[in-house]
Amino acid sequence: MTSPEQPLRILAHTSAVPRIRRELTRRNLFGLAAAAGGAGVLSACGDGGSGGGGSSNATAVPTDAPASQVATGGPLEGSISMYSWGDYDAPEVLESFTKSKGPKITTDSFGSNEELISKLVASKGTGGYDIVVPTGAFIPQMVQNELLAPINKELIPNLEYMDPQFLGQSWDPENNYSICKAWGTTGFVYDTTKITRELTTWDDFIDAATNEASGKVSVLDDPAEVTGIYYWANGIDWNTTKAEDLDAAEDFVVNTLAPHIAAFDSYPGGQAIPQSTHWLMQVWNGDARIGIQESKDPDKWQWVLGSPATELWMDNWAIAAGAPHPEAAHAFINYVLTPENQLKNVDYIGYHTGAKDIEAQAEKEGLEMLDLVFFTPEQIATMKTGEVNDAQQRTVDIWNKAKAAAGA
Known part of the structure; x- marks a missing residue:
């Protein structure tokens, strides 16, 4: 299962109402590579690493990785651009963030980690994106190749609402570059x-x-x-x-x-x-x-x-190196980590977001088919x-x- 140094890994998924199906393959780590030569992109992004979720022996993120634009807690910029998996955020959460905080959010979708990396490598920076959502195993390579910016955790106080079991993963032990978004x-x-x-x-x-x-x-x-x-x-x-x-x-x-x-x-x-x-x-x-x-x-x-x-796989919130709107990006990640917004996203996307006590909240809200959502320690061990x-x-x-x- 997991060693004392590697936290317990728990998955889940919920969706209270039928959803419009996603056209992009969230877990297709190889398909696009085969079609578009993405395997070469991974090679260009450094040796080692892993995919299809996480990696029990992924290279830890170096603490001396190059820094890019780092948020300092200044005024929020007027917009955020997010590059993520298709239909992966509750629209009401995006809308409420803009309404309460101000920055407008635009989203673009990729179909594989290879596509994400290829876009960032080709643009020699962010491609204009602020927030990206890579699978954990790809994070060390992305950091080593200066594709991700450090997260200023002082601006993410809502980390306190995350279950510690979903933090400190092998690819980023100190969560310097990533925060759990979903498991499956x-x-x-x-x-x-x-x-x-x-x-x-x-x-x-x-x-x-x-x-x-x-x-x-x-x-x-x-x-x-x-x-x-x-x-x-x-x-x-x-x-x-x-x-x-x-x-x-x-x-x-x-x-x-x-x-x-x-x-x-x-x-x-x-x-x-x-x-x-x-x-x-x-x-x-x-x-x-x-x-x-x-x-x-x-x-x-x-x-x-x-x-x-x-x-088992895990996707993560991360900030692109050179993000043009780092203050707003941090504010958004902090915003989605509140218990209320975490539950809305669990309900919408259908996967556990790593929040504390999310199973109890889901049961209280009457979400159905929780046997496809929450797994026992014995199941997780497999x-x-x-x-x-x-x-x-x-x-x-x-x-x-x-x-x-x-x-x-």
Whole structure:
């Protein structure tokens, strides 16, 4: 699970009402890289690091990293520009910030960490952005390459409302450059009217996929997730770089699993679950919850947290180096950390924001399907963060071969 030096990692997701589905893939750490050469961007951003969530062995952020514009608590500028994942903030929180504090907020969306990094590298600075939202594993590389500015924590007193378990992560032990925004994990859902036996593990997923659910299976459109099914089911380190493990994963994914796959779909909660397009679907917890809520027959869907192992990821508030509006950026981050705004964002985005006592608040507010939101310590112990390592390109190659074999 976690060592004394590395805090307990807890995930969650909530959404009280149906949402317009996000068009951008929040966890697609590899897909865009494969399409647009993003792997080279990561190389340009320094060696090491990790992706797909966080990294238990990510390089710690150097304390002597170059500083950029640092807020001092002066007057707020008139605007903020934010570069984040699609539809990742409650509109009412953005609107109330402008109404109460003044700065107007404009947002732009990226579909992967590679895209975020590529934009910042290409612009040799911020690209005009103030706030960015990278996944934790990418933060050391971004700091080392002067893409992030230090956070003046004296201007973020609302850090007191964060659960300490979500602070001090390995990629930024002192939270000098990042603050938790959201956590998530991976599992699957199945239609119990079509698959009448109980499924509880990745082995069960594989068995059903290659038998009664054949041709009615979808997996996430993400290389790390697709290969993860094999690693998680077989007790192999998800971050392995061993040639024999990669060879075995390729053989399984391409030759055994792919012929039964009907779709590579990163958001089955948007259409596939509500429309019962497929019977068995790999899915992130938050998207599963929304899809089941939007289904005409929610009771037929069963969510399963992938076991015996699965993933954990975490996105973070951060400030771009050279941010043109550092005072307003700090004020906004501080504003969203209040308990009231944290709960609004949990409700809207469908993932735990790392706030203190958020589970009790969610229960008090009557939010539904909290088993897809809050996980037990035993479940958390099975979750592992991913890495961007020497196996990245091979993993992308396996994914491409699997799509060709599936004809999807």
